[in-house]
Amino acid sequence: MKQYKHSVSLDLEKCKGCTNCLKRCPTEAIRIRDGHAVINSDVCIDCGECIRRCPYQAKKANFDHFEDIDDKRYRIALPAPSFYGQFVDLDDVDYVLQGLLDIGFDDVFEVARAAEIITEYTRRYMREENIGYPVINSACPAVVRLITLRFPYLCDHVIPMMPPIELAGKIAREEALKKHPELKPEDVAVVFISPCPAKASYVKNGFLGEKSHVDYVVSMSDIYFKLISVMKKNVAPKAVSQSGMIGMSWASTGGEASALFNDKYLAADGIENVIHVLDEIETGHFPMLQFVELNACPGGCVGGVATVENPYIARVRLQALRRYLPVSQNRLEKDDSEGYPEEILFPKDLEYRPVGKFDEDLTTAMQKMSEIEGLAASLPALDCGSCGAPTCRAFAEDVVLGGRSIDECIVYMRERIQTLVKCPGEE
Amino acid sequence: MAEALRFHYEVDGDNFTSAGAASVEVKRKLRQLGFDAELIRRVSIAMYEGEINMVVHARGGSADVYVDKDCVTIILADRGPGIPDIDLAMQEGYSTAPDNIRALGFGAGMGLPNMKRYTDEMKIETVLKQGTTVTMKVYINHTKQTEKGTSEEGK
Ligand SMILES: Nc1ncnc2c1ncn2[C@@H]1O[C@H](COP(=O)(O)OP(=O)(O)OP(=O)(O)O)[C@@H](O)[C@H]1O
Ligand code: SF4
Ligand code: SF4
Ligand code: SF4
Ligand SMILES: [Mg+2]
Numbered sequence: 139m140k141q142y143k144h145s146v147s148l149d150l151e152k153c154k155g156c157t158n159c160l161k162r163c164p165t166e167a168i169r170i171r172d173g174h175a176v177i178n179s180d181v182c183i184d185c186g187e188c189i190r191r192c193p194y195q196a197k198k199a200n201f202d203h204f205e206d207i208d209d210k211r212y213r214i215a216l217p218a219p220s221f222y223g224q225f226v227d228l229d230d231v232d233y234v235l236q237g238l239l240d241i242g243f244d245d246v247f248e249v250a251r252a253a254e255i256i257t258e259y260t261r262r263y264m265r266e267e268n269i270g271y272p273v274i275n276s277a278c279p280a281v282v283r284l285i286t287l288r289f290p291y292l293c294d295h296v297i298p299m300m301p302p303i304e305l306a307g308k309i310a311r312e313e314a315l316k317k318h319p320e321l322k323p324e325d326v327a328v329v330f331i332s333p334c335p336a337k338a339s340y341v342k343n344g345f346l347g348e349k350s351h352v353d354y355v356v357s358m359s360d361i362y363f364k365l366i367s368v369m370k371k372n373v374a375p376k377a378v379s380q381s382g383m384i385g386m387s388w389a390s391t392g393g394e395a396s397a398l399f400n401d402k403y404l405a406a407d408g409i410e411n412v413i414h415v416l417d418e419i420e421t422g423h424f425p426m427l428q429f430v431e432l433n434a435c436p437g438g439c440v441g442g443v444a445t446v447e448n449p450y451i452a453r454v455r456l457q458a459l460r461r462y463l464p465v466s467q468n469r470l471e472k473d474d475s476e477g478y479p480e481e482i483l484f485p486k487d488l489e490y491r492p493v494g495k496f497d498e499d500l501t502t503a504m505q506k507m508s509e510i511e512g513l514a515a516s517l518p519a520l521d522c523g524s525c526g527a528p529t530c531r532a533f534a535e536d537v538v539l540g541g542r543s544i545d546e547c548i549v550y551m552r553e554r555i556q557t558l559v560k561c562p563g564e565e
Numbered sequence: 566m567a568e569a570l571r572f573h574y575e576v577d578g579d580n581f582t583s584a585g586a587a588s589v590e591v592k593r594k595l596r597q598l599g600f601d602a603e604l605i606r607r608v609s610i611a612m613y614e615g616e617i618n619m620v621v622h623a624r625g626g627s628a629d630v631y632v633d634k635d636c637v638t639i640i641l642a643d644r645g646p647g648i649p650d651i652d653l654a655m656q657e658g659y660s661t662a663p664d665n666i667r668a669l670g671f672g673a674g675m676g677l678p679n680m681k682r683y684t685d686e687m688k689i690e691t692v693l694k695q696g697t698t699v700t701m702k703v704y705i706n707h708t709k710q711t712e713k714g715t716s717e718e719g720k
């Protein structure tokens with residue numbers, strides 16, 4: 139299996155081995171080894187939860203840097219809709235777009251525009267017969283990866299439609315080449331301004347074997363600080379936003395779903411809630427639902443770890459910004475009345491790629507499970523984390539499957555020492 | 566040969582929010598054992614329905630799941646009111662669920678029929694005022710021909 143490239147990593151110097159992140163990782167990807175955190179890349183979904191939890195800023199998200207992108211290339215900024223919610227007293231998105239041009243981008247293409255087109259196709263998809271309800275959104279890469287690793291039965295519930303970032307990247311490049319026939323495709327650099335490391339990993343790894351149309355992913359907070367120094371209120375911006383209410387509303391939880399005009403939907407945000415909902419759907423609960431919107435971050439993308447502003451404040455700001463916008467500014471061509479353009483569909487089916495299988499052979503797997511159960515029952519069930527595993531149960535798995543020594547459990551060791559010490563005196 | 570694995574859960578009848586937790590736990594274990602998606606789904610749906618029934622209709626009970634190399638066996642035992650007429654209870658759409666439970670989306674009278682549909686064998690033993698024990702088996706390897714259910718049939 140090809141190694142998955144991640145965008146969440148550890149700063150060794152800063153990590154104190156404090157176990158805060160250990161307990162909050164939704165996939166139990168973290169262990170403490172030799173006094174610091176280690177991430178198991180097979181199961182990490184780049185959700186950013188550990189970054190959020192680390193009190194020492196030892197976990198970081200890795201992005202490309204604007205300065206490193208060759209300025210001889212035609213650099214197109216793709217701001218995520220959540221970007222607009224970051225600015226104090228912003229009353230018009232055009233200032234942000236102008237600011238992006240002023241810091242050196244040659245062009246801007248709003249991801250919100252692509253989101254509006256995807257919304258139209260999603261509405262069409264929802265009218266189809268024989269689709270498995272509930273349909274699950276595909277926009278959050280952390281959620282999609284989680285589903286492929288853990289929810290076999292839900293893989294084909296994920297809407298087989300590329301996320302807006304992909305469509306935006308494609309159209310942006312095409313438009314640039316049309317505007318500037320002198321450019322070659324490789325002269326264009328499509329740069330996504332991202333709220334999260336999950337999107338960076340998505341671009342790095344490509345999706346379902348296809349290379350992304352986006353070339354670079356930069357951090358939203360990075361660009362934010364560059365922008366506030368150049369944004370001038372008194373100069374009317376030349377750039378003009380082309381997104382409507384719908385595109386903007388994708389930034390926070392429920393926005394994507396509510397734009398479908400279908401009230402049989404559920405929107406859940408925050409990775410723990412997402413897992414809970416997926417478990418319930420997989421068990422056949424929620425029969426009435428037709429669409430499920432899941433976002434790994436609290437509040438949706440406005441809660442991404444690379445944003446600057448508190449998600450609730452960003453959401454309110456976006457609501458104010460949306461108020462006087464048309465419902466949507468990006469609709470399908472008149473003659474586009476059925477089917478889907480190839481580029482917006484998944485190139486192939488989403489595939490279940492389980493991790494954590496104990497063994498290929500059932501008998502061996504059962505033996506291991508039985509050992510783990512036995513060991514887990516004998517551990518103190520304190521989930522103290524001193525052994526470096528998030529729970530006693532996970533530690534039992536590490537001992538049986540990963541060859542860790544039981545002596546690393548301090549409670550177990552203390553008892554052993556006590557019996558050793560007591561024995562002679564008892565006679 | 567490894568002997569059967571046994572997993573035991575107490576299903577709390579007073580805590581509706583934790584209903585379904587044991588089935589999620591079992592699903593996780595079956596995944597770790599490497600079973601295919603279809604088997605895991607059948608077991609977890611059948612167990613989920615039975616677990617909910619114990620909470621809704623019988624104030625809780627216990628769940629035991631046995632896994633051996635041929636089969637997964639689920640035994641759900643409660644000390645609830647018992648089922649007066651099993652044939653009637655097995656009918657699709659028959660339900661005695663109270664309104665507050667219906668408001669949560671339960672009470673379609675599809676639980677028992679689904680348990681039967683998703684398992685290879687199902688046996689209900691019940692004594693009025695004493696309790697009910699439901700035993701279900703799903704065989705490994707020779708998957709019963711179930712319609713590949715969408716969530717709609719799931720409940
Ligand atoms: N463990 C039990 N103890 C007592 N009565 C039960 C038990 N399980 C089921 N019943 C009875 O059988 C009826 C049918 O059960 P079934 O699971 O098919 O439907 P339901 O639980 O009412 O609704 P649904 O499962 O669709 O939410 C129940 O309404 C209840 O009267
Ligand atoms: S939270 Fe995790 S990464 Fe941060 S210091 Fe503690 S162990 Fe290290
Ligand atoms: S990014 Fe998420 S999945 Fe990866 S180690 Fe951190 S908390 Fe775990
Ligand atoms: S919810 Fe949005 S910001 Fe958070 S991980 Fe998913 S795509 Fe990224
Ligand atoms: Mg029921």
